[in-house]
Amino acid sequence: MGGKLDWLASELPREGRDATRPRAGDLARHAVPACLPSETIEHVGQRVREAGWDRCVVVNEQRVVLGLLGPAVWDASPMATAEQAMELGPSTFRPNVPLAEMAAYMRDHEMPSALISTSDGVLLGLLCREDVERAGDDETASAHGRMGYVRGG
DSSP: OOOHHHHHTTTTTOOOOOTTTTHHHHHOTTOOEEEESBBBBHHHHHHHHHOOSSSSEEEEEEEBBEEEEEEGGGGTTTBBHHHHHEEEEEEEOOOSBBBHHHHHHHTTTTOOOEEEEOOOBEEEEEEEHHHHHHHTTOOOOOOOOOOOOOEEE
């Protein structure tokens, strides 16, 4: 990937005429629940539900996305690990993707949400389609998330 795209995909400051153009990383919910592969479904599920979510991103110690736990998993064996129950290799998108492009992609693929990560696969957050649609073409879309990274112990 080229220098400019690496810079943008790493969520570093933007400048120039496109600096205010809303991008996926601007609206990503950064407090999305995450867990380690070794955590049990029982432990993770309780934490996820208490936080008001129905899914959890499985990451390694460096926060690299490994998989995704969706709503169907919470009824699985409570002692199963996240690694055993996760959907492997979920699609991720870079934070520099324009919102208009993400909106079209999410609509065309009937995606309610999309994981946002750096070019190295480090989790940044979850972009919800409802947030993208609400923002529309608003050039001044503000950050919805940026509340930190949620992971249990």
